[in-house]
Amino acid sequence: MNGAPGPAQYPLLLWPQAASHAAVHVDWLIFAFTAVTLLLTVPIFLAITYFALMYRSGRQVDRGHTVDRNVKIELSWMLIPFFLTLAFFAWGAQIFDVEQHAPANSLEIQAIGRQWMWKFQHPGGQAEINDLHVPTGQPVLINMISQDVIHSLYLPAFRVQMETLPGRYTQLWFTANRPGEYRLYCSEYCGTDHSVMDGLLYVMSPRDYAHWLSQAGSSQSLAALGKKLFSNYGCSGCHGVGATIRAPDLAGLYGRPVPMEGGGSVIADDTYIRDKILNPDNNLIAGYKQVMPSFKGVIPEDELMQLIAYIKTMESSS
Amino acid sequence: MRDPATPHGTIGQPSDYLHARYTLRSWFFTTDHKRIGLLYLASITAFFVLGAIAAGLIRLCLVVPNGQIFTNDTYNKLFTMHGVIMVWFFLIPSIPSTFGNFLLPLMIGAKDVAFPRLNLLSWYVFMTGALFTMITLILGGVDTGWTFYAPFSTTYSNTYVIPALLGVIVVGFSSILTGLNFVVTVHKMRCPGMTWFRMPIFIWTLYATSLIFLLGTPVITLALILLVMERAFHIGVFDPRLGGDPVLFEHLFWFYSHPAVYIMVLPGMGVITELVAAFAQKRVFGYKFVAYASIGLASITFLVWGHHMFVNGQSQLASTVFSFLSFAVAVPSAVKVYNWTATIHKGNIRLDTPMLYAMGYIGLFVLGGLTGLFLATLAVDAHLHDTYFVVAHFHYIMVGGTMLAFLGGLHYWWPKFTGRMYPEAFGRVGAFLIFIGFNVTFFPQFILGYLGMPRRYHVYPPEFQLLNILSSAGSTILAVGYFFPMIYLIWSLWFGKRAPANPWQARGLEWTTSSPPPPHNFAVTPRVDFEPYDYAIKAREVG
Numbered sequence: 001m002n003g004a005p006g007p008a009q010y011p012l013l014l015w016p017q018a019a020s021h022a023a024v025h026v027d028w029l030i031f032a033f034t035a036v037t038l039l040l041t042v043p044i045f046l047a048i049t050y051f052a053l054m055y056r057s058g059r060q061v062d063r064g065h066t067v068d069r070n071v072k073i074e075l076s077w078m079l080i081p082f083f084l085t086l087a088f089f090a091w092g093a094q095i096f097d098v099e100q101h102a103p104a105n106s107l108e109i110q111a112i113g114r115q116w117m118w119k120f121q122h123p124g125g126q127a128e129i130n131d132l133h134v135p136t137g138q139p140v141l142i143n144m145i146s147q148d149v150i151h152s153l154y155l156p157a158f159r160v161q162m163e164t165l166p167g168r169y170t171q172l173w174f175t176a177n178r179p180g181e182y183r184l185y186c187s188e189y190c191g192t193d194h195s196v197m198d199g200l201l202y203v204m205s206p207r208d209y210a211h212w213l214s215q216a217g218s219s220q221s222l223a224a225l226g227k228k229l230f231s232n233y234g235c236s237g238c239h240g241v242g243a244t245i246r247a248p249d250l251a252g253l254y255g256r257p258v259p260m261e262g263g264g265s266v267i268a269d270d271t272y273i274r275d276k277i278l279n280p281d282n283n284l285i286a287g288y289k290q291v292m293p294s295f296k297g298v299i300p301e302d303e304l305m306q307l308i309a310y311i312k313t314m315e316s317s318s
Numbered sequence: 319m320r321d322p323a324t325p326h327g328t329i330g331q332p333s334d335y336l337h338a339r340y341t342l343r344s345w346f347f348t349t350d351h352k353r354i355g356l357l358y359l360a361s362i363t364a365f366f367v368l369g370a371i372a373a374g375l376i377r378l379c380l381v382v383p384n385g386q387i388f389t390n391d392t393y394n395k396l397f398t399m400h401g402v403i404m405v406w407f408f409l410i411p412s413i414p415s416t417f418g419n420f421l422l423p424l425m426i427g428a429k430d431v432a433f434p435r436l437n438l439l440s441w442y443v444f445m446t447g448a449l450f451t452m453i454t455l456i457l458g459g460v461d462t463g464w465t466f467y468a469p470f471s472t473t474y475s476n477t478y479v480i481p482a483l484l485g486v487i488v489v490g491f492s493s494i495l496t497g498l499n500f501v502v503t504v505h506k507m508r509c510p511g512m513t514w515f516r517m518p519i520f521i522w523t524l525y526a527t528s529l530i531f532l533l534g535t536p537v538i539t540l541a542l543i544l545l546v547m548e549r550a551f552h553i554g555v556f557d558p559r560l561g562g563d564p565v566l567f568e569h570l571f572w573f574y575s576h577p578a579v580y581i582m583v584l585p586g587m588g589v590i591t592e593l594v595a596a597f598a599q600k601r602v603f604g605y606k607f608v609a610y611a612s613i614g615l616a617s618i619t620f621l622v623w624g625h626h627m628f629v630n631g632q633s634q635l636a637s638t639v640f641s642f643l644s645f646a647v648a649v650p651s652a653v654k655v656y657n658w659t660a661t662i663h664k665g666n667i668r669l670d671t672p673m674l675y676a677m678g679y680i681g682l683f684v685l686g687g688l689t690g691l692f693l694a695t696l697a698v699d700a701h702l703h704d705t706y707f708v709v710a711h712f713h714y715i716m717v718g719g720t721m722l723a724f725l726g727g728l729h730y731w732w733p734k735f736t737g738r739m740y741p742e743a744f745g746r747v748g749a750f751l752i753f754i755g756f757n758v759t760f761f762p763q764f765i766l767g768y769l770g771m772p773r774r775y776h777v778y779p780p781e782f783q784l785l786n787i788l789s790s791a792g793s794t795i796l797a798v799g800y801f802f803p804m805i806y807l808i809w810s811l812w813f814g815k816r817a818p819a820n821p822w823q824a825r826g827l828e829w830t831t832s833s834p835p836p837p838h839n840f841a842v843t844p845r846v847d848f849e850p851y852d853y854a855i856k857a858r859e860v861g
Contacts, residue, residue: 167558
């Protein structure tokens, strides 16, 4: 734990704090499922106890007319609980479906996990370590990647977590609705200091968040930083306007299908662009000769995120 | 042919398998399935003690939230050893390799398993794997968690990962040999009249388990060999820096390790079915449904591994399908529970120690199973994944389930194994202590998980301390409970009452031979002309 004053420290906490509508929704699902669980189990527990006492050896009770098979009974206790619980499968799948699709207007925060700390970068370039500040009332998308082993960003106040993988981006999103201090954890075991790879999640009103951003201090946005890197690493030499080497035009690339050599196409998402920078020999693009050098081991993860942020801003020239 | 003349030692001939020979050689080179069963029993008990000590130390650490008792590395090694030992060196071999080896031939009227020497080899292979694990411990341990996730295990861990992996790889071959032996034995060695639907349910579950051994174990063996290759020779399979994919390892690992849950659970279900029928003196309700449910579980279990991976970027479609299939697993599980309950109905019930364990098992297994459905629910798993809720859930299945079945079966068949009775009063006290201690230990962990406490946390937020202290307190009760059978069972070897051939008036073939059985099990090869669990018929005969 960091020494910082934590969220409400009750001696005995029995109910987790919820900081989003979605979290309350998940709580209701768990509530209802618990009720049905009790409905299904309590009769069994009572029956077993009752039968064990009622039919104890030596007691004079009616043991006649027993049956040892009955297909109708078998089918009913196979299928009725199954269909009953399927309602929860559907309910859970429906919430999950929402969790999987972040709204297009989400505020995108970049996260990097490494042994044993979190680094978060806000779109304006503000960076923070282990703690995360987010505004209420706006969908927030966290786009994350690991620098080493598998981590997992767990935000219990929103009832969501997502593994942070090396080599590819994963996302989670939420819309906070209750300002306060909550905890964030790494929930995937990642080595020695796994249990101290945690921090505080500050949910703030939009005004407080804006104020925090201005205090956090950053000279440039991620995209602006990326633009600088784009020329520093020499990307603009080939991909830039008026370049002499025939390289694919990156303007308007993001989110579009890229035709592959040998047929098919791949959507140019974050993971694709990152992979093309590091492993240009993978996924050869139709109509281009592969001459790009690999930047593997050259560009660190946070700069890759800045480059991608910049590429996303490159408007289609047509 | 229910009661072939019970063999008593004629002059100059040893009467039972324990006293046939006394030399060390006669134990370590035995091909008698009963002696091999006892060799396994001794080995896995030793490992259980080791794993339990690790668990006790973990609970000790977690009494305080700031992790001041051990270093983080020591704590990580403790839970890794606890997991590796308990899963691969206790739970997986527990019931199949001890009770299965001892009872499978007895229950189907055979002289031995199909390949007695292979059977002995499987124990030596097991001990070789055990040796690697002990070497790992002595060198200083391993800190990857029992799940060995890459690239942590292949590139980043600074501990003895390769010896630990070799231990698990080798012990897998012992599972494969045992599984092969059991499948062939069930197919080829049943005595005259022992048709498939006259086999005890325990044999059905052993058969289903053996299929998982044969079909699942090679996958984990290969996956772990790939880990060794990547760690030792930097052949990129899982580490993205070497061009690999860490999610691939999660798939390969869980493709085996989810079915492995049923390796641990199915034989326990079989044991409980035997206990419930014997102590209710009643035919198993819906015998065929229960038999088919075992095969059903063994099949569906291969199709649900993705429910361990809802939050790793797996496609939404895959997650939804895996979630649905995981709900389907509940169907055969429910069949078992409801049929046990119906079997008890209108029985003639004795609440001896094995039956107490069986009733405890049913309660805890139901809770463990239904909390499994919570975790199979996509949106719920997004919150509870990798929290203490998961820890509580699988301990309800593994300890509440498999461990109680193991102890119940151990008491039930102890007279057959040893020729001695255990002391009943102590048995009941032990069963109660274990049941109470278990619940006090693990129920608070459901709440901790729901509150958001991640698993494998040595240092944790102070608001979780009270529940953690409660859990640790429960574990001391549980420990005392475990001491009971450990002590009085050993005591009974010398001072226990001599056991009759059939102390429980049970109906299985294993009870028709003497306790302990002669070296070749039966004086005359049994012929079966009766249905399994024909208790009602007997009741009619008697009264």
